[in-house]
Amino acid sequence: MGDITKKIELSYDEFLAEVKKAKKFHGHICGGIFTGIKVALAAKKILNIKKYPDRDLIVITEIDRCLTDAVMSVTGCRLGRKTLKFNDYGKFGATFCSLADGRAVRIAVRPDAMDRIQKEIEKKNIDEHDKESYGLAVFCLPVKQHFIITKTEVNFSEYDLPGRPKVIKPCSMCGENIFDGRHETKNGLACCRPCLNGPGR
Ligand SMILES: [Zn+2]
Ligand SMILES: [Zn+2]
Structure with missing residues (x-):
């Protein structure tokens, strides 16, 4: 994949549409939801996924918090369909595995990303309750500054595959x-x- 973060440009319209969907699914809008949506949209770009849901996609999430619900909402991956796995690492990260071509990418939130967003919010005098501006601030942090992105390899046993x-x-x-x-x-x-x-x- 070379420098996989180089040319990741996400669509703000797509982001907003996903925020609407995720609000229904998760019950509220929060920083974790904005971040999780961005994670799932970045993975879509990196793995060249045309459209979610993708029947050849398995996602492994690492936390039982908002980010995971956002990833579920965007990708359509579900525990009950064996397309979602949960590794309880307590980390804001998720691995997207394409069963079609065996490629996998792990995307995790950089430890200093929250500070960067916070500074941006203060600089622009954004009210924390102004979810739209808050979402825009999360969206606008360049992918490279927001995430650690690593190409990886995941081998699923036949018992872990859907079917x-x-x-x-x-x-x-x-x-x-x-x-x-x-x-x-x-x-x-x-x-x-x-x-x-x-x-x-
Ligand atoms: Zn939340
Ligand atoms: Zn028993």
């Missing part, structure tokens, strides 16, 4: 079915993780 379940095993302890190879094996018997490790794990 019908490849394997279903009953747990030898509780009897409930375990899908998609998520069972553990103890003494040669299939076990679900909560039976083996305790509830919630």
Whole structure:
């Protein structure tokens, strides 16, 4: 991909349309929503995705906060369709993986990006409650200053891909079915993780 951040120009009209959509999905408008939308639109450019939703796209998000909802809203990727994965790293980042050509890009928010936006807001005397101007300030920060963008590689197991379940095993302890190879094996018997490790794990 060379210098992948070089020529990323996003459309403000597209950004605004996504803000409208994301407001419905997430329940409010906030900095994380603006940022997540920008992340998803940048990924679209970098991976040459024509249109969201793209059936050959899997997104891995890294935080259970606003940014992830924005990425879901823009891309249409969903946990329930196996097109969204969640790595609980507590970081404002997401990896976009094109199953069609195997390319993947991770986009994360630079640690100093929030300060830059804040300074811009103060400089222009923008009221924090003026969401439109706030959104514009987030949008206008150049992609290179806003994000760390890295080309990466992700290999999904057949169990992680969308489609019908490849394997279903009953747990030898509780009897409930375990899908998609998520069972553990103890003494040669299939076990679900909560039976083996305790509830919630
Ligand atoms: Zn929010
Ligand atoms: Zn069990």
